[in-house]
Amino acid sequence: MKFGVLVFPGSNCDRDVAYVTRDLLSQPTRMVWHQDTDISDIDVVIIPGGFSYGDYLRCGAIARFSPVMREVIAHAQRGKLVLGICNGFQVLTEAGLLPGILARNQNLHFICDRVPLKVERNNLPWTQGYTVGEIITLPIAHGEGRFYTDKSTLAQLEDNGQVLFRYQGENPNGSLNYIAGICNIQGNVLGMMPHPERAADSALGNSDGLRLFKGILEQVPALA
Numbered sequence: 001m002k003f004g005v006l007v008f009p010g011s012n013c014d015r016d017v018a019y020v021t022r023d024l025l026s027q028p029t030r031m032v033w034h035q036d037t038d039i040s041d042i043d044v045v046i047i048p049g050g051f052s053y054g055d056y057l058r059c060g061a062i063a064r065f066s067p068v069m070r071e072v073i074a075h076a077q078r079g080k081l082v083l084g085i086c087n088g089f090q091v092l093t094e095a096g097l098l099p100g101i102l103a104r105n106q107n108l109h110f111i112c113d114r115v116p117l118k119v120e121r122n123n124l125p126w127t128q129g130y131t132v133g134e135i136i137t138l139p140i141a142h143g144e145g146r147f148y149t150d151k152s153t154l155a156q157l158e159d160n161g162q163v164l165f166r167y168q169g170e171n172p173n174g175s176l177n178y179i180a181g182i183c184n185i186q187g188n189v190l191g192m193m194p195h196p197e198r199a200a201d202s203a204l205g206n207s208d209g210l211r212l213f214k215g216i217l218e219q220v221p222a223l224a
């Protein structure tokens, strides 16, 4: 399975993601510069974390105009997999591939921590390596991670089972309903604030994130 890791000016988790897909999982992986307009060779697009365009305007607000994003939208519309991690999640909401916004953290501070998360659903490629209700631990590192949306969209997200990860115990950033990660209604696009790629190598003491990437490689369950 070939992974494409997008690189914007200011991305800083691109190599960490490639380390997981290429070095830990032995999958072909291409770094995709944001001006690239042909991603037809890619199976799974990953939009990594970082500070694309220095977070000017709003996190992800400028990156979503990069030429590659037209191709990412088409890729998603064909039902192919797209994962946005942290800044990548912000880019996906700005691009309209996922609903809602990521607003400034409630305490107005940049938060860098390791947090418990509850896995809400496991019948999608992203979470099939976990059990439903399992509590995992992943790192977070963001200034704008407070998931927010209008009431009816929030109700739809909950009713459709689009919330895949929820903060457990404390709500680190004030996200509505403790939301840490959501997918689109079809399930092929996932955005999450926590960083699975930073918890993928047992040398770092936690490999809860590796199971997410391994899940992608498994036989993909039928998407809605």
Ligand SMILES: NC(=O)CC[C@H](N)C(=O)O
Residues within 6 Å of the ligand: 048, 049, 050, 051, 052, 055, 059, 085, 086, 087, 088, 141, 142, 143, 144, 145
């Ligand atoms: N780690 C990240 O991707 C950070 C995302 C973004 N720059 C923020 O601070 O919210």
